[in-house]
Amino acid sequence: MPHVASWKKEEVESLKELIESHDVVGMANLSDIPAPQLQKMRRSLKDSAVVKMSRKTLMSLALSESKKENIADLEGHMEGQPAMIFTDMNPFKLYKILEASKTDAPAKAGSIAPADIVVPKGDTAFKPGPILGELQKVGIPAKIDKGKIVITNDKTIVAEGETISKEIASMLTRLEIFPMEVGIDLVAAYEDQTVYTSDVLTIDEEKTIADVQKAFTQALNLSVNAVIFNKESVPVLLQNANTKAMNLALNADVLTSKTRDMILAKAYSQMLAVASEVSGKDADAVDDELRE
């Protein structure tokens, strides 16, 4: 090992210890997180994860010296202001927790819009003044109405993926629109010889629910269509059987306790239908009670 300062050696050793003592090692990007917020997040993660900022070279060293197989691959995922996260949580769960803890933040000049940024129509807190011109200048449709500045239409002023200009960033802040999400970006996580990147770590809960429902529906369909008896399929099979039996009884005019009233009513309404046709031709062709 080349000559390095002893504090650096110690830091690498401590990172290595953390790597060895946790199942999951994540590589995060802490760019744009204000210090107080980072403090808060660290505190809330305290029992489940350790966040460690260090120099890239030291982290690389610690990763490459670790005996864990493939963990050195994490090196390729250092972005922005990299930090390491150590936890025993399932990496998918870690990602979910970090995403959920992100908070809204004001736009900064030069930031990339994470989604379409829309200025909604409606009243603003602004009194008439030069701000009207400034709004119009950045493309926000505004006018004065009853002593207030009002935005006349919903307006997408920055599309997803576009860079936010200085003027727009400052206007969004004045409008109290905070389009950015700030928090710990987990870029990749290592567990058990595998490095998972954020695209893999993303969980779509709605899709999971939809899949659960789909699986159940498929199982129910299969049970009913193949006439396999279980407690889910039997009620449906009973309903289907009942429908078929009722159809047969009603279509063949078989009087049963369940069909009797309906068949009588059917005869009656058929009679009324014929009577109405008949009385349409000649009112005297029907008796008084059938005349409308």
Added chain:
Amino acid sequence: MEYIYAAMLLHTANQDINEENVKKVLEAAGSEADEARIKALIAALEDVDIEEAIAKTAVAAAAPA
């Protein structure tokens, strides 16, 4: 309504809906048979498609539920 039921009965039994038949059915049912009304009914039914009228009921009844 007896007159209509009588006509429908004859129709379903594939019998002619004429004065004689309607009268016969009504009398068998112990109902008074008014000649003028029977005549009017038969005349009116000439332009009525009973099957169609009945079929319409079915549709109307099915629709609401």
Added chain:
Amino acid sequence: MEYIYAAMLLHTANQDINEENVKKVLEAAGSEADEARIKALIAALEDVDIEEAIAKTAVAAAAPA
């Protein structure tokens, strides 16, 4: 539906819906009168208040329309 129409005819004419009457009506209509079906009809209608049955079902069918 002949049997049903016959029953409704008798009901409307305020006559008893019994074997003899149903048979008489059906025969007057030139319809074959099957004893078993007549018996079944009468048995099925024995405890039934026809007016009520019609009213109940008709209301239910008409209401949502």
Added chain:
Amino acid sequence: MEYIYAAMLLHTANQDINEENVKKVLEAAGSEADEARIKALIAALEDVDIEEAIAKTAVAAAAPA
């Protein structure tokens, strides 16, 4: 509905819906088998395409019972 269920059972099992069979099924189910009703059932089903009648939505079925 026993008679109808018995008919559906026989139909589904590809058996003839005749007096003997319906009676046998009803009795096996501990149900009273009334000859007249059985005969009436069979007569009623005689002219009916059962598959079609089963599949065809019945008017009244749509009405909330």
Added chain:
Amino acid sequence: MEYIYAAMLLHTANQDINEENVKKVLEAAGSEADEARIKALIAALEDVDIEEAIAKTAVAAAAPA
């Protein structure tokens, strides 16, 4: 579906839906009675209220159209 109709038949006739009865009904209908399927049916019916299941059809049928 024979098994289901057999169960409904027994239910309507106020008989126990047990192995022996279901088997008896199926055999009377000339249907093969598979013990395993009968068992599965009975097990599934343990948690099912037949009346309620059937009643739901009516509701479901009434809701949509």
Added chain:
Amino acid sequence: MEYIYAAMLLHTANQDINEENVKKVLEAAGSEADEARIKALIAALEDVDIEEAIAKTAVAAAAPA
């Protein structure tokens, strides 16, 4: 529904839905594997196009409308 899920799992994995496999899956899932029910399952699925049966709405079939 364990048996069904086991069958679907085997189907999706392109494995034979036979006694041995179904049993293996059920046991791996800590579920009691009843031989008779497995046999019944396999018999029921024999002539069934699973892809089709999975996709075909079972519940809507109940709707007469």
Added chain:
Amino acid sequence: MEYIYAAMLLHTANQDINEENVKKVLEAAGSEADEARIKALIAALEDVDIEEAIAKTAVAAAAPA
């Protein structure tokens, strides 16, 4: 869908949906068990109430039917 089926099987059998169990079931079904997908499944299902999701399907299915 194998992963979901495996999870549903475990759920129905009242077993824990954890890595070990899902893997065991998938392997018994002759399916390749990808660790990452299993982990993702488990993390995703942690916040999902399977019973509730199923109940909603059932309601949705019953309503339009």
